[in-house]
Amino acid sequence: MIRVLLADDQALVRGAMAALLGLEEDLEVVAEVGSGDEVLEAARRTHPDVAVLDVEMPGLDGISAAAQLTRELPGTRVLIVTTFGRPGYLRRALDAGASGFVVKDTPSHELAAAVRTVAAGGRVVDPSLATEVVIGGPNPLTDRERQVLGEALEGHSAPAIATRVHLSPGTVRNHLSSAIGKTGTSNRVEAARRAQDLGWL
Template sequence: MIRLLIADDQALVRGALSALLSLESDIEVVAEVGRGDEVAPAALAASADVALLDIEMPGMDGIAAAAELRTRVPSCRALMVTTFGRPGYLKRAMQAGAAGFVVKDTPAPQLADAVRRVAQGLRVVDPALAAESLAQGDSPLTERETDVLGVALTGGSIADIARILHLSEGTVRNHLSSAIGKTGARNRADAARIAEESGWL
């Protein structure tokens, strides 16, 4: 029997996934959580074999939750299931230790099969997303440019970004200018949007 944890901040989605996967004779849903920071403690408490993780959750995103699982509960393997099939997310999730990555419109039988394969120690990746990820390549942004654009997403001023990241305003301007050039954006808001949509933030 595969012991499954489901993590999604939308109760309706969580319930639907649980109901669908519970129909499988070899899968038992042993825990459901709505926040990323609840994943590792719940996986530990329920002795979960596989954790089905949404990416966008409060408390901690699914990618960070997968990384925490790998450290705190290495016996539980992470399978990302997301609405957002962004190539950058795929790469970041795999680097964080996720064993699989599928999109939410995956048919139920295929999703159940993905859970089984991940439980067996295999990797499962949505083929269309894998091809797109390979075509797109790695994020062109440095770690600091990523930080600056992440804060820029909230719409703060140069001074706000500098204060939050403990940088000088001149340094922030330089990083933003570089990020705008690398993303081919018109301005910092556009650069932040492009980076987010690519899954680099």
């Protein structure tokens, strides 16, 4: 049996995935959690072969949870299953050690096949996203640019961002200006939204 951990903050979605995977003779759902913060502890307790993680969850996001799992429990493989089919998310997930990345509208038999492939040591990547990643190239934002854009996404002004991230206002403006150029937008809010849409944040 392939032991599976499910992490999704939407109980209905999580329950539906558990029910669908439970119909497969060789798959057993051994844990279900609703936040990224619960993933590592649940995995330590249940020893899953595959952790199926959503990206956007309260607390720790799925990509950060994937990085934790692959670092601390390398025997557990990670499959990201998300509504948000963003190329930047795919690249970040693979960098975090995930072995697979599929979107939630994947048919149930394909999801089960993806779990099996990942459990066997293979990789599964949504083909359309893989193409976009190859065409789009890597995330061009630096860590600092991502940090200040994340604050801008929350609606903070440049001086407020400077205070929150412990940088001078001029340095923050430089990072924002660079990020605006890289995203092809005209202001910090547009840049933050564009970066989020691309999965760069």
